[in-house]
Amino acid sequence: xxxxxxxxxxxxxxxxxxxxxxxxxxxxxxxxxxxxxxxxxxxxxxxxxxxxxxxxxxxxxxxxxxxxxxxxxxxxxxxxxxxxxxxxxxxxxxxxxxxxxxxxxxxxxxxxxxxxxxxxxxxxxxxxxxxxxxxxxxxxxxxxxxxxxxxxxxxxxxxxxxxxxxxxxxxxxxxxxxxxxxxxxxxxxxxxxxxxxxxxxxxxxxxxxxxxxxxxxxxxxxxxxxxxxxxxxxxxxxxxxxxxxxxxxxxxxxxxxxxxxxxxxxxxxxxxxxxxxxxxxxxxxxxxxxxxxxxxxxxxxxxxxxxxxxxxxxxxxxxxxxxxxxxxxxxxxxxxxxxxxxxxxxxxxxxxxxxxxxxxxxxxxxxxxxxxxxxxxxxxxxxxxxxxxxxxxxxxxxxxxxxxxxxxxxxxxxxxxxxxxxxxxxxxxxxxxxxxxxxxxxxxxxxxxxxx
Numbered sequence: 001x002x003x004x005x006x007x008x009x010x011x012x013x014x015x016x017x018x019x020x021x022x023x024x025x026x027x028x029x030x031x032x033x034x035x036x037x038x039x040x041x042x043x044x045x046x047x048x049x050x051x052x053x054x055x056x057x058x059x060x061x062x063x064x065x066x067x068x069x070x071x072x073x074x075x076x077x078x079x080x081x082x083x084x085x086x087x088x089x090x091x092x093x094x095x096x097x098x099x100x101x102x103x104x105x106x107x108x109x110x111x112x113x114x115x116x117x118x119x120x121x122x123x124x125x126x127x128x129x130x131x132x133x134x135x136x137x138x139x140x141x142x143x144x145x146x147x148x149x150x151x152x153x154x155x156x157x158x159x160x161x162x163x164x165x166x167x168x169x170x171x172x173x174x175x176x177x178x179x180x181x182x183x184x185x186x187x188x189x190x191x192x193x194x195x196x197x198x199x200x201x202x203x204x205x206x207x208x209x210x211x212x213x214x215x216x217x218x219x220x221x222x223x224x225x226x227x228x229x230x231x232x233x234x235x236x237x238x239x240x241x242x243x244x245x246x247x248x249x250x251x252x253x254x255x256x257x258x259x260x261x262x263x264x265x266x267x268x269x270x271x272x273x274x275x276x277x278x279x280x281x282x283x284x285x286x287x288x289x290x291x292x293x294x295x296x297x298x299x300x301x302x303x304x305x306x307x308x309x310x311x312x313x314x315x316x317x318x319x320x321x322x323x324x325x326x327x328x329x330x331x332x333x334x335x336x337x338x339x340x341x342x343x344x345x346x347x348x349x350x351x352x353x354x355x356x357x358x359x360x361x362x363x364x365x366x367x368x369x370x371x372x373x374x375x376x377x378x379x380x381x382x383x384x385x386x387x388x389x390x391x392x393x394x395x396x397x398x399x400x401x402x403x404x405x406x407x408x409x410x411x412x413x414x415x416x417x418x419x420x421x422x423x424x425x426x427x428x429x430x431x432x433x434x435x436x437x438x439x440x441x442x443x444x445x446x447x448x449x450x451x452x
């Protein structure tokens with residue numbers, strides 16, 4: 001489909017919707033912006049994005065106007081099964097997402113990374129590796145920079161690496177990265193996708209337009225992905241933290257190896273990394289495989305691996321106060337991610353958990369405490385649900401509190417020298433915070449204000 005002669009409606013006025021609208025305006029496409037909130041403060045919107053004063057904006061509903069458009073571009077937070085989206089689809093309107101739109105207008109080499117956990121760290125690391133070799137690199141997507149905000153600036157020499165969520169993958173059509181990676185798939189966002197199979201299919205869609213000479217990087221220890229790799233017609237590179245591979249990356253006795261045709265050679269020792277935990281070694285292997293597949297020489301990859309620091313909000317060391325170490329793992333927004341936070345702890349730990357309910361189950365998270373968690377401090381919509389789950393697993397050192405500040409203060413007042421305080425909620429931040437970044441930032445502010 002050629003957009004240039006079409007009428008496009010962008011749904012959602014968040015950061016992605018604004019970036020998509022501005023890109024379409026710049027490309028001369030007839031564009032309307034829509035938000036279901038009929039009381040949206042347009043002056044505040046214009047303060048954030050002055051260019052939007054030049055685009056028609058519809059609020060509340062689209063009664064009688066749906067057939068005015070050919071294409072709808074949905075922001076990632078807009079479910080694809082909303083009644084209004086279904087009505088658009090029934091009326092022959094093509095449903096795009098921000099990623100599809102950006103890809104339509106972008107140029108150059110594109111790589112894309114998805115997975116339930118680890119994709120932000122892996123994307124950031126891959127981006128740093130690419131920047132160490134290429135002169136024009138864009139790091140975009142779910143990592144915080146809308147792909148649409150940089151698409152217009154790309155050239156044939158641009159190298160783009162994108163972190164892509166399952167929400168964004170629901171609305172792709174022609175999106176075809178040269179290199180893709182799926183890091184893992186564990187239950188998440190089931191309130192949006194409804195079934196695990198739908199979620200799996202959304203993640204796997206990242207590969208659907210790849211050609212025979214394109215590359216997909218997969219986690220061999222994820223049974224779903226191992227089997228999925230056998231169905232692909234393009235080149236597959238596996239990585240494993242549990243066993244030796246004849247081809248791909250694997251971890252063995254704290255050394256990461258790179259194997260080709262049955263011959264293995266040492267790539268890097270984990271002691272040379274600044275990242276902790278097996279999950280991070282998996283991220284390193286995935287990033288290395290992606291970067292090599294995008295043309296970066298081995299020595300340039302290893303150079304960056306030795307310097308790279310953990311990303312903010314992901315098992316991030318904050319400070320030590322009165323012998324208590326504080327860690328910010330606000331990015332642990334589901335049980336599987338939060339398990340990684342627990343596994344990285346080597347002290348008795350006060351754990352702050354709870355938040356928005358994404359229909360997750362918490363049994364495996366509670367079971368992972370393994371004697372490390374001294375006190376579980378719960379807040380948010382899920383606190384009773386998690387407390388009941390903890391009780392079922394005979395973990396009774398649980399405190400339920402009303403506010404985030406109360407939780408942080410409780411940990412400060414009760415943790416002893418030699419303990420750790422870990423914010424790793426196993427839940428999304430919505431309802432209490434704008435996003436996990438805000439939650440992590442406030443945690444760090446509260447902690448840094450404590451006196452020694």
